[in-house]
Amino acid sequence: MIGIVGYGSYLPRYRIKVDQIAKQWGADPESIKRGLQLYEKTVPGLDEDTITISVEAAKYALKRARIDPQKIGAVYIGSESHPYAVKPSGTVLIDALGIGPHVHVASYEFACKAGTEAMFVAYSLVKASEMDYALGIGADTSQGAPGDALEYSASAGGSAFIMGKENVAAEILFTNSYTSDTPDFWRREGEFYPRHAGRFTGEPAYFKHILNAGKNLLEKSGMSPKDFKFAVFHMPNGKFPQEAGKKLGFTKEQLEAGWIVPWMGNTYSGSSPTGLSAILDLAKPNDKIFMVSFGSGAGSDGFIFQVTDEIEKVRSLAPKVKDMLDNNKIYLDYGEYAKFRRKIILNE
Amino acid sequence: MISPRYAREIPQRYRLEAGRCTVCNAIYFPPRLICPNCKSKSFEEIKLNEEGTLLTFTIIRVGSEKFSKEVPYAVGIIELKDGVRLTAQLADCAVDKVEIGAKVKLVFRKIQEEGKWGLHCYGYKAILI
Ligand SMILES: [Zn+2]
Numbered sequence: 001m002i003g004i005v006g007y008g009s010y011l012p013r014y015r016i017k018v019d020q021i022a023k024q025w026g027a028d029p030e031s032i033k034r035g036l037q038l039y040e041k042t043v044p045g046l047d048e049d050t051i052t053i054s055v056e057a058a059k060y061a062l063k064r065a066r067i068d069p070q071k072i073g074a075v076y077i078g079s080e081s082h083p084y085a086v087k088p089s090g091t092v093l094i095d096a097l098g099i100g101p102h103v104h105v106a107s108y109e110f111a112c113k114a115g116t117e118a119m120f121v122a123y124s125l126v127k128a129s130e131m132d133y134a135l136g137i138g139a140d141t142s143q144g145a146p147g148d149a150l151e152y153s154a155s156a157g158g159s160a161f162i163m164g165k166e167n168v169a170a171e172i173l174f175t176n177s178y179t180s181d182t183p184d185f186w187r188r189e190g191e192f193y194p195r196h197a198g199r200f201t202g203e204p205a206y207f208k209h210i211l212n213a214g215k216n217l218l219e220k221s222g223m224s225p226k227d228f229k230f231a232v233f234h235m236p237n238g239k240f241p242q243e244a245g246k247k248l249g250f251t252k253e254q255l256e257a258g259w260i261v262p263w264m265g266n267t268y269s270g271s272s273p274t275g276l277s278a279i280l281d282l283a284k285p286n287d288k289i290f291m292v293s294f295g296s297g298a299g300s301d302g303f304i305f306q307v308t309d310e311i312e313k314v315r316s317l318a319p320k321v322k323d324m325l326d327n328n329k330i331y332l333d334y335g336e337y338a339k340f341r342r343k344i345i346l347n348e
Numbered sequence: 349m350i351s352p353r354y355a356r357e358i359p360q361r362y363r364l365e366a367g368r369c370t371v372c373n374a375i376y377f378p379p380r381l382i383c384p385n386c387k388s389k390s391f392e393e394i395k396l397n398e399e400g401t402l403l404t405f406t407i408i409r410v411g412s413e414k415f416s417k418e419v420p421y422a423v424g425i426i427e428l429k430d431g432v433r434l435t436a437q438l439a440d441c442a443v444d445k446v447e448i449g450a451k452v453k454l455v456f457r458k459i460q461e462e463g464k465w466g467l468h469c470y471g472y473k474a475i476l477i
Contacts, residue, residue, distance in 0.1 A: 012440075045439060047457040051458075051470065052456050052470065083468050095359075098395070348464065
């Protein structure tokens with residue numbers, strides 16, 4: 001049996017409400033909340049970035065996995081906000097967690113799907129018996145341009161998954177990916193904020209890739225939506241994953257546990273992985289989970305998990321997503337938020 | 349350029365590596381070569397417990413250049429569960445919420461950065477739990 005032996009998530013304590021951002025730009029907060037189904041989002045502290053978020057998430061994953069960090073043979077961090085353009089995020093992480101130096105490390109990028117890429121490769125290396133354990137992480141501290149629709153959603157957080165063969169808490173039964181060259185969203189080297197093709201990001205990008213990856217995954221597995229207790233899709237806003245789920249034949253109830261975006265925002269590479277983490281926090285043995293990520297550019301990675309008895313042993317060994325979402329929140333006004341996200345021009 | 353010293357201190361700053369005297373069990377952070385207590389030169393490497401109590405603190409209202417945009421912030425002396433005391437900046441809290449005796453936890457954060465072009469320097473800070 002191969003799958004997740006330890007999982008962990010980390011969300012910053014800072015938040016900004018949609019109302020604050022709408023007020024700044026003269027938009028109507030109620031219509032945004034209704035339209036995007038978003039209420040507030042996480043904001044990273046001045047001292048937080050993809051590396052620190054990955055370290056905290058992976059620390060929790062290690063607590064749940066209860067393994068010697070030295071046994072991890074590969075570490076992959078997927079993000080679109082790696083702190084360095086040149087210098088991998090994972091080197092800091094392995095030294096912080098006592099992994100390696102005999103370890104394969106790489107940074108992955110694929111807009112919002114870099115995290116599931118890291119998970120897929122980590123899983124594949126264990127499956128190929130190259131190593132006993134591999135760590136895949138999705139984390140981001142993404143930014144939308146001031147006044148852009150993305151500013152309401154782009155948030156910060158991440159999740160880490162240790163793949164292995166022993167004491168598996170959620171077995172991976174099937175995977176499937178769907179990729180095509182789609183110019184829906186991009187950021188050129190040296191540019192601070194990303195650009196997107198407005199409505200083009202919906203049908204030809206998000207829905208096309210998620211639905212195709214999802215349909216193929218169902219076909220490959222010979223399963224139907226009613227075989228699953230839970231489903232989670234990439235969450236750029238509250239509305240898209242609900243629509244994608246409905247189109248694939250999943251109910252609102254199946255999406256509920258992983259649909260954390262209204263209070264978290266879009267954590268990009270950490271979006272569907274953190275939804276998965278929230279599901280694992282309350283799933284029962286034998287429950288099946290359907291997951292499809294999405295990254296602009298564009299592509300989707302799909303996974304089918306089956307939860308094992310082991311989940312009951314590991315669940316309470318680290319903080320749960322819901323607890324991080326609900327507790328210790330510190331609300332920022334737009335001015336503080338602009339400072340935290342370095343939107344204010346300072347003298348050097 | 350702070351890079352060489354930063355690299356040298358990674359085991360302590362990143363993963364709280366300390367030395368425990370194998371003769372008298374005293375813990376030293378950062379590690380020492382000779383135990384001041386019993387003069388032994390034999391140590392084992394341990395990782396400090398991340399949880400502790402805030403013994404005392406001060407509030408920085410006028411920061412040095414690199415920290416001037418973070419004021420006001422608290423810096424405290426923390427006694428970890430294994431008895432070791434260390435100094436750390438407090439993160440994620442309003443300074444009026446900080447109290448002596450508060451339970452804290454060490455977390456991995458960015459401590460400073462060398463301008464726009466230099467290294468991000470990581471290490472531990474404390475948060476209230
Ligand atoms: Zn001694």
